Amino acid sequence: MSNLYAKAYEQSINNPDKFWGSIAEDCHWYKKWDKVLDDSNKPFYRWFTGAETNSCYNAVDLHVDNGNGEQDAIIYDSPVTDTIKKYTFFDLKDRVAKFAGVLTSKGVGKGDRVIIYMPMIPEAVFAMLACARIGAVHSVVFGGFAANELATRINDAKPKVIVSASCGIEVTRVIEYKPLLDEAINLSESKPQTCIIFQRPQATANMIEQRDYDWNDEMAKAVPQDCVHVKATDPLYILYTSGTTGQPKGVVRDNGGHMVALKWTMKAVYGVDKGDVYWAASDIGWVVGHSYIVYGPLFKGCTTILFEGKPVGTPDAAAFWRVISQHKVKTMFTAPTAFRAIKREDPNAQLMKNFNLSCFNYLFLAGERLDPDTLSWAQNALKIPVIDHWWQTETGWAIAANCVGLHRFDVKPGSPTKAVPGWNMVVLGPDGRAARAGEIGAIVAKLPLPPGTLPTLWQNDQRYVDSYLTMFPGYYETADAGFIDEDGYVYVMARTDDIINVAGHRLSTGAMEEVIAEHPDVAECAVMGVEDKLKGQIPLGMMVLNAGVDRDNDEIVKEVVDLVRSKIGPVAAFKTATVVKRLPKTRSGKILRGTMRAIADKKKYKIPATIDDHTTLDEIEESLGKIGYGNKA
Numbered sequence: 001m002s003n004l005y006a007k008a009y010e011q012s013i014n015n016p017d018k019f020w021g022s023i024a025e026d027c028h029w030y031k032k033w034d035k036v037l038d039d040s041n042k043p044f045y046r047w048f049t050g051a052e053t054n055s056c057y058n059a060v061d062l063h064v065d066n067g068n069g070e071q072d073a074i075i076y077d078s079p080v081t082d083t084i085k086k087y088t089f090f091d092l093k094d095r096v097a098k099f100a101g102v103l104t105s106k107g108v109g110k111g112d113r114v115i116i117y118m119p120m121i122p123e124a125v126f127a128m129l130a131c132a133r134i135g136a137v138h139s140v141v142f143g144g145f146a147a148n149e150l151a152t153r154i155n156d157a158k159p160k161v162i163v164s165a166s167c168g169i170e171v172t173r174v175i176e177y178k179p180l181l182d183e184a185i186n187l188s189e190s191k192p193q194t195c196i197i198f199q200r201p202q203a204t205a206n207m208i209e210q211r212d213y214d215w216n217d218e219m220a221k222a223v224p225q226d227c228v229h230v231k232a233t234d235p236l237y238i239l240y241t242s243g244t245t246g247q248p249k250g251v252v253r254d255n256g257g258h259m260v261a262l263k264w265t266m267k268a269v270y271g272v273d274k275g276d277v278y279w280a281a282s283d284i285g286w287v288v289g290h291s292y293i294v295y296g297p298l299f300k301g302c303t304t305i306l307f308e309g310k311p312v313g314t315p316d317a318a319a320f321w322r323v324i325s326q327h328k329v330k331t332m333f334t335a336p337t338a339f340r341a342i343k344r345e346d347p348n349a350q351l352m353k354n355f356n357l358s359c360f361n362y363l364f365l366a367g368e369r370l371d372p373d374t375l376s377w378a379q380n381a382l383k384i385p386v387i388d389h390w391w392q393t394e395t396g397w398a399i400a401a402n403c404v405g406l407h408r409f410d411v412k413p414g415s416p417t418k419a420v421p422g423w424n425m426v427v428l429g430p431d432g433r434a435a436r437a438g439e440i441g442a443i444v445a446k447l448p449l450p451p452g453t454l455p456t457l458w459q460n461d462q463r464y465v466d467s468y469l470t471m472f473p474g475y476y477e478t479a480d481a482g483f484i485d486e487d488g489y490v491y492v493m494a495r496t497d498d499i500i501n502v503a504g505h506r507l508s509t510g511a512m513e514e515v516i517a518e519h520p521d522v523a524e525c526a527v528m529g530v531e532d533k534l535k536g537q538i539p540l541g542m543m544v545l546n547a548g549v550d551r552d553n554d555e556i557v558k559e560v561v562d563l564v565r566s567k568i569g570p571v572a573a574f575k576t577a578t579v580v581k582r583l584p585k586t587r588s589g590k591i592l593r594g595t596m597r598a599i600a601d602k603k604k605y606k607i608p609a610t611i612d613d614h615t616t617l618d619e620i621e622e623s624l625g626k627i628g629y630g631n632k633a
């Protein structure tokens with residue numbers, strides 16, 4: 001097989017120094033590295049040690065200095081506010097340098113953390129890049145999380161400043177952010193010195209004197225700041241993601257490796273060049289937003305689209321086609337659930353016919369398994385390559401993909417194609433033995449991980465090692481199970497932990513169980529991810545009540561649903577729960593979540609040999625049937 005992919009892959013594995021070293025020449029450095037790959041402190045591998053750079057310079061100023069200042073950097077397209085606004089690289093530099101001045105005036109410097117709790121508005125991107133400009137570490141928190149989740153992140157990151165806005169706008173309602181922010185600060189032990197609030201016309205935030213400052217007032221008097229030199233290994237951001245407990249994991253991203261890897265992926269994986277329009281329809285609160293709304297496209301000198309809307313309802317299922325044709329999008333990236341939502345409203349893709357999509361080259365999908373139905377619907381409707389790719393918050397960019405800029409392979413439905421250069425993927429059985437082609441096991445990556453992946457968890461090296469590197473020594477555990485076929489195609493089947501994927505959003509059922517267990521009437525509970533036609537999976541709760549509780553079960557269910565919504569957030573989409581007499585368990589007391597999930601999803605299952613009392617399964621089947629799940633529905 002003589003193609004660019006094969007050459008790149010071989011070199012990335014056998015000579016990573018040469019491979020990444022020559023790719024890194026494409027970036028701007030104040031000082032070059034001493035080492036490309038530094039393995040002096042295993043298992044904490046570092047990339048480009050000794051180098052100095054600035055991620056904001058590479059994303060913004062570099063393009064101005066190269067004479068591309070007039071090009072659009074960001075197109076803000078917001079159907080929910082009926083706004084389209086374009087920012088050139090000149091404009092972007094101006095706004096970012098000024099906001100860096102605002103942060104500096106509030107005492108933020110290198111290494112200080114700044115939490116950004118904002119909707120999909122340009123100011124959120126300015127704030128992220130402003131942090132990068134002065135070497136501060138941003139941590140963006142998704143707007144759909146409740147105050148409690150925000151508080152957990154404030155406590156862990158200990159930000160000096162929080163940047164927020166008065167509201168976010170959903171299809172049917174305006175969500176005021178400020179009351180959530182105030183509550184989160186009340187709940188958290190660590191208190192920020194300052195909050196900077198962007199007031200939107202749809203809601204006015206109440207300001208707390210001497211703590212809260214208005215974005216516009218501060219910008220008006222700001223002194224623009226230049227880019228500072230940071231080490232390649234300095235942290236650029238922390239992004240919290242669901243772990244197996246209520247305590248999220250603070251994934252750290254460094255400056256140098258991240259910049260090198262992301263800039264390279266723009267062409268190698270997504271097939272775009274400088275000047276092309278690239279659109280990731282996600283949210284800046286997720287890793288997709290960090291990597292492919294903000295940093296990747298801007299590093300490459302693309303125009304990125306910031307879309308404040310939904311695939312359906314803003315105003316209809318043609319929103320994506322309108323944006324693609326209006327802004328001449330070449331490559332788009334979203335989650336399969338968005339296409340399922342469109343397909344549900346416009347099954348024959350009639351609305352697409354009203355738009356000229358000749359600019360559109362590739363559709364990339366990730367965030368959850370791409371089901372073959374959605375794949376073929378998108379292929380038939382769009383008649384362009386539809387490309388599944390697999391990655392995680394931790395990895396920051398694709399582990400497996402059809403790298404169209406290197407070589408476009410035939411698509412095998414159900415597979416995100418092959419390992420991307422840099423990723424040495426292996427499937428291992430529980431005993432650590434390598435699986436044969438086609439045999440299911442834990443999908444792991446041989447260390448070192450490529451640049452741009454997590455070097456550790458925020459101030460928690462031990463949790464990093466325990467969570468990812470301990471189960472299979474010498475490998476990074478993805479916590480996804482699947483197989484690699486004889487042609488090297490990777491198949492990702494399921495998580496091996498209690499993470500579920502709801503509309504492309506990663507959530508922990510363990511965290512939901514912790515919240516439900518707080519209800520005074522609940523003795524024990526289990527939450528599992530059951531199949532959902534739109535969102536892929538949704539959480540379903542089963543609860544056993546304390547002895548003697550004599551209340552209406554529906555009322556308790558409603559209280560529990562409200563509790564999860566108020567403690568975790570609407571994004572959890574936790575709407576279904578039921579009361580059961582007992583939960584099925586093994587003799588050692590382990591709740592048989594997998595068996596209950598199989599019953600709910602009408603899948604064949606074997607009664608586990610270790611079950612304590614198999615009559616509990618009949619009871620579960622009855623209870624699930626009453627709420628519309630399983631064969632007895």
Ligand code: COA
Nearest residue numbers: 143144168170282288311335337338341367503504570571
């Ligand atoms: N701030 C506040 N609330 C938010 C929010 C935000 N930024 N984002 C979502 N929510 C709320 C929603 O309003 C909804 O509340 P509801 O229960 O009152 O209806 C809830 O959180 C769940 O939101 P969502 O997952 O977006 O579901 P939805 O039913 O509103 O829409 C889709 C379904 C498929 C249209 C939607 O999930 C989508 O557009 N997905 C695109 C893919 C994506 O962004 N993936 C991210 C990783 S690539």
Ligand code: AMP
Nearest residue numbers: 366367368369389390391392393492506
């Ligand atoms: P997140 O960290 O939110 O990006 O979620 C990562 C998880 O989403 C992965 O570990 C997978 O379980 C799942 N996932 C992401 N992309 C894919 C894909 N293309 N196919 C199957 N699962 C995926």
